[in-house]
Amino acid sequence: MTLGLGTRIVVAASCGLLVAVGARGADKDGGKTIPAGAKVYITPSDGFETNLRAALAAKQVPLTVVDDKAMADYEIVSHAQTQKASTAKKIFMGSWHSKEEASIQVNDLKSGEVVFAYAYHNDNSAHGRKSSAESCAKHLKKKVK
Amino acid sequence: MRRVFPMWVVVLGALALPVAAAAQERVGDAGGSAESKIIPPHSRVFITPIEGGFDTYLSAALVKKEVPLTVVAIKEKADFEITGIAESEKAGWAKMMFLGSGQSNEQASIKVVNLKTGVVAFAYAANKGSAARGKQSAAESCAKHLKARMEGRE
Numbered sequence: 001m002t003l004g005l006g007t008r009i010v011v012a013a014s015c016g017l018l019v020a021v022g023a024r025g026a027d028k029d030g031g032k033t034i035p036a037g038a039k040v041y042i043t044p045s046d047g048f049e050t051n052l053r054a055a056l057a058a059k060q061v062p063l064t065v066v067d068d069k070a071m072a073d074y075e076i077v078s079h080a081q082t083q084k085a086s087t088a089k090k091i092f093m094g095s096w097h098s099k100e101e102a103s104i105q106v107n108d109l110k111s112g113e114v115v116f117a118y119a120y121h122n123d124n125s126a127h128g129r130k131s132s133a134e135s136c137a138k139h140l141k142k143k144v145k
Numbered sequence: 146m147r148r149v150f151p152m153w154v155v156v157l158g159a160l161a162l163p164v165a166a167a168a169q170e171r172v173g174d175a176g177g178s179a180e181s182k183i184i185p186p187h188s189r190v191f192i193t194p195i196e197g198g199f200d201t202y203l204s205a206a207l208v209k210k211e212v213p214l215t216v217v218a219i220k221e222k223a224d225f226e227i228t229g230i231a232e233s234e235k236a237g238w239a240k241m242m243f244l245g246s247g248q249s250n251e252q253a254s255i256k257v258v259n260l261k262t263g264v265v266a267f268a269y270a271a272n273k274g275s276a277a278r279g280k281q282s283a284a285e286s287c288a289k290h291l292k293a294r295m296e297g298r299e
Contacts, residue, residue: 045198079197079198079201079202083235086238087238088241088242089241089247092238092241092242093241099279101279101280103202103205103280103281104201105201105216111217112217112219112222113215113218116208117205117216119201119202119206119281119284121278121281123248
């Protein structure tokens with residue numbers, strides 16, 4: 001059975017589209033990955049570093065956290081902000097949950113490049129800083145290969 | 146009677162032409178030449194620490210919006226530097242009561258400076274009246290417009 005010219009054009013265009021979409025997906029993921037078992041140092045950030053350390057363990061991120069920056073391959077710089085529910089929020093919005101904001105970036109200490117960055121925001125966070133730290137850890141885990 | 150154009154006017158005109166041309170050139174250079182304002186793809190940028198940790202939000206936004214820049218943590222390795230300010234204002238009781246919104250007001254502004262020439266290659270200010278995602282929204286707005294500028298859409 002032979003395919004008509006129109007059918008062949010449609011099939012070729014579909015294949016091309018699939019290849020292009022695949023390539024774009026790979027690009028978005030980024031070429032830079034963090035090798036599993038790499039040593040990371042978490043820069044102190046108003047106590048959020050302890051939440052982050054716990055989250056890396058809870059989410060089983062395959063990285064080794066070290067206390068000495070000189071021994072580390074990567075550095076995690078973070079910032080987190082918590083805003084407790086105000087009386088107005090409790091009365092008018094009926095929510096007791098806090099508002100959480102956090103962002104992290106992972107710097108390669110050898111090349112100086114930022115290999116990963118992520119921002120988190122939740123208006124009604126069920127577990128406060130724990131939620132934001134675990135979200136950061138979950139997304140960081142995807143980058144560790 | 147035939148009117149003769151005075152010779153001194155011609156001489157003065159001839160002298161004034163290059164002066165005018167030079168002045169026009171200076172006006173053109175006042176904002177930096179077009180080449181110096183270009184941010185080439187895959188340039189290395191250093192984000193100066195911004196109050197409230199906005200620099201890390203900006204770094205995350207550049208990744209999320211797929212801005213073709215490489216963020217570095219060491220200024221000496223960078224081609225461009227991003228500096229800025231950011232301010233958040235949380236929703237008051239009146240906003241919650243009358244508008245039913247607990248979203249904050251966010252303001253941020255950034256500028257991208259070419260470290261070799263010192264020219265400000267890009268500047269943008271974001272104002273979000275009710276930012277759905279706080280600082281993240283403001284940072285992503287800055288990143289989106291920076292990308293648009295790099296791609297020549299703005």
